[in-house]
Amino acid sequence: MNTESEYQGRNIVLTGFMGAGKTSLGKAVSKLLQVPFLDTDDLIEKSEGMTISEIFAGKGEQYFRSLETETVRKLAGRGGRFVLSVGGGLPLREENRPLLREAGCVVYLKADIDTLSMRLSKDTKRPVLQQGGGTLEEKITRILAQREPLYLEAADVVIENDHRPFREVAAEIAQLVM
Numbered sequence: 001m002n003t004e005s006e007y008q009g010r011n012i013v014l015t016g017f018m019g020a021g022k023t024s025l026g027k028a029v030s031k032l033l034q035v036p037f038l039d040t041d042d043l044i045e046k047s048e049g050m051t052i053s054e055i056f057a058g059k060g061e062q063y064f065r066s067l068e069t070e071t072v073r074k075l076a077g078r079g080g081r082f083v084l085s086v087g088g089g090l091p092l093r094e095e096n097r098p099l100l101r102e103a104g105c106v107v108y109l110k111a112d113i114d115t116l117s118m119r120l121s122k123d124t125k126r127p128v129l130q131q132g133g134g135t136l137e138e139k140i141t142r143i144l145a146q147r148e149p150l151y152l153e154a155a156d157v158v159i160e161n162d163h164r165p166f167r168e169v170a171a172e173i174a175q176l177v178m
Helices: 022-033 040-048 052-059 061-076 096-103 113-120 136-154 166-175
Strands: 012-015 037-039 083-085 105-110 157-160
Touching: 012 022, 012 096, 012 166, 022 037, 022 083, 022 166, 037 040, 040 052, 040 061, 040 083, 052 061, 061 096, 096 105, 096 136, 105 136, 113 136, 157 166
Parallel strands: 012 083, 012 105, 037 083, 105 157
Antiparallel strands: none
């Protein structure tokens, strides 16, 4: 991985699995850096006038993935600094991984299965977790096995986000671009 000084003044792009802390840490980092916080899922829901679950149910996952690509493409060309949280499946498309790097310093927030299971145990809004059989831990293990190599490929920096104080992780991320 690269050194921190290479990212000075760049945007932060947070990737990782559902429940890794992209949104909560993204908001905290944006406050530390005093720049706007953006979330691809929020931007898509606003532009489509539907929730992510409704988009999945009504138009399908591929349609949603196309919306993600277009959203990141627009943000990569946008001026001004920001912190961006992207959906956990966004790096699945090969064309998205270089777009993420164009948008900013890509930080993969890594969390273990136990942490993810605990954080997602009461979440009923994630369409990907509603599909297929097995326990929540089995679903996370299966999906993460597919996604983690892509998160790592897209990432400039990997930051462990479990068993650490929230403020410490947020400060470490902000420090990357200061």
